[in-house]
Amino acid sequence: MALTFFWILAVPPLLCSALPSTTPHVGISIPLSKRTPQLSVNGVVDRDFLNAQVNKVHNKIARGFAAYKKNTGKVHPSNTKHITRRSTGADALQDDSQVLWQGTVQVGTPAVNFTVDFDTGSSDFFLPGPDCDSSCDGHTIYNTSSSSSAEDQDQKFSLAYGDGSTVEGNIFTDTFTIAGLTGTNQSIGAATTYSSGFSIDNFQPDGLVGMAFKEISDFGDDPVFQTLVSQGVVTAPEFAFELSTSGAELFLGGVNTNKFTGSFTTSQVSNTGFWQISMDSANVDGEAVVGNLSAIIDTGTTLIIGDTKSVSELYDSISGSKDASQTVGDGYFTVPCDSIPNISLTFGGKAFSISADTFNVGQAEQGSSDCIGGIVGEDVGDAWVVGDVFLQNVYTSFNVENETVGFASLA
Numbered sequence: 001m002a003l004t005f006f007w008i009l010a011v012p013p014l015l016c017s018a019l020p021s022t023t024p025h026v027g028i029s030i031p032l033s034k035r036t037p038q039l040s041v042n043g044v045v046d047r048d049f050l051n052a053q054v055n056k057v058h059n060k061i062a063r064g065f066a067a068y069k070k071n072t073g074k075v076h077p078s079n080t081k082h083i084t085r086r087s088t089g090a091d092a093l094q095d096d097s098q099v100l101w102q103g104t105v106q107v108g109t110p111a112v113n114f115t116v117d118f119d120t121g122s123s124d125f126f127l128p129g130p131d132c133d134s135s136c137d138g139h140t141i142y143n144t145s146s147s148s149s150a151e152d153q154d155q156k157f158s159l160a161y162g163d164g165s166t167v168e169g170n171i172f173t174d175t176f177t178i179a180g181l182t183g184t185n186q187s188i189g190a191a192t193t194y195s196s197g198f199s200i201d202n203f204q205p206d207g208l209v210g211m212a213f214k215e216i217s218d219f220g221d222d223p224v225f226q227t228l229v230s231q232g233v234v235t236a237p238e239f240a241f242e243l244s245t246s247g248a249e250l251f252l253g254g255v256n257t258n259k260f261t262g263s264f265t266t267s268q269v270s271n272t273g274f275w276q277i278s279m280d281s282a283n284v285d286g287e288a289v290v291g292n293l294s295a296i297i298d299t300g301t302t303l304i305i306g307d308t309k310s311v312s313e314l315y316d317s318i319s320g321s322k323d324a325s326q327t328v329g330d331g332y333f334t335v336p337c338d339s340i341p342n343i344s345l346t347f348g349g350k351a352f353s354i355s356a357d358t359f360n361v362g363q364a365e366q367g368s369s370d371c372i373g374g375i376v377g378e379d380v381g382d383a384w385v386v387g388d389v390f391l392q393n394v395y396t397s398f399n400v401e402n403e404t405v406g407f408a409s410l411a
Helices: 047-072 225-231 308-316
Strands: 006-009 028-035 101-107 110-118 125-128 151-160 165-177 179-194 207-210 240-243 251-252 260-268 274-286 286-296 305-307 331-336 341-346 350-354 362-363 368-375 375-377 383-386 397-398 404-410
Touching: 047 151, 047 383, 110 125, 125 165, 179 225, 207 383, 240 404, 260 274, 274 308, 274 383, 286 308, 286 341, 305 308, 308 331, 350 404
Parallel strands: 006 101, 110 207, 125 179, 286 383, 305 375
Antiparallel strands: 006 028, 028 251, 101 110, 101 165, 125 207, 151 165, 165 179, 240 251, 240 397, 260 404, 274 286, 274 341, 305 383, 331 368, 341 350, 362 368, 397 404
16 A cells, blocks of 8 residues: 655745745745655554545535635536535544645744645635634744734634534735745734644644635635736746655646656636536546546545546446445445556546556455555535545646646656
């Protein structure tokens, strides 16, 4: 089992500066290193952990749907089943530590360093505020009164999570710097209460930075990267990820040509808000099994979550697969450990393979010949949520101006 779950954004000191850039940056490469938490013992997966992943994704997409309706006055086109947040279940954020895009951001004047989690599946930026209760203990506090550039927007926010708890507080605007890139008047939430999932025992970063679109922002304002683009800090309105086991990186302001080969297969965002694109098909051994799908590309999700009907059809075409809903959890399936199938997803007419190492989450139980597959069935609107089980196999670009997602083969 080689599924990876925790990524740390390592920002070299030379790239961090509290001073605004005087000229736009062509692009900045930010190295990423990997950390893996205790997902399993002797190769056997933690079932509670896995089930929390599905609950986390369900609630994350539901929050995006709710924010979209608030911001646009319309139901999101993919919310065909009118998905809402689950009121009970495992703590969705307790297990957010499995995939973190974590790095240093400087906020305020004078600048203070904060560690944050970067997530393409959400759009808001929040930190522990000065009035936060004991739920913020251990985190660096964003002291708004100590920043001369902080301005109170007289607006509250409340973000609900899977355990029924919330992150809530007040919205300010302030200056921020990441890897030498400085933006001003950025909406930042100063939390007064943290969900249990954001307690220091469960979540090491201080806060979270969303990298999707304004339409799913609970704050109703531009996410951080769009701020950098609109203020002319980067010359290209694009960022990219490589999530390989070595040499992984986040690239801001374009793509790193050393990280991929050939050309990009590019898809237009179909429903602005999420990074949502059309997916031609999901394939087994080169044959399309289900098709005409929609996919949300989310670096903050570990697994691939598909609608229950399509996922069942996919596993039905795999020899030796078994429904594991009674043994592992709803929506899970197993495949024979010694014959992991060749699974691929097709975008823009090109099939991109998922390696056996990333598809295989681990043994269903000690000594079992059955391993859990990284594609799970859960109805979250009409879209699949494509996470790191797939994204570790490709170089991925996100263009906020053209509203496109591109995949290329890793170098």
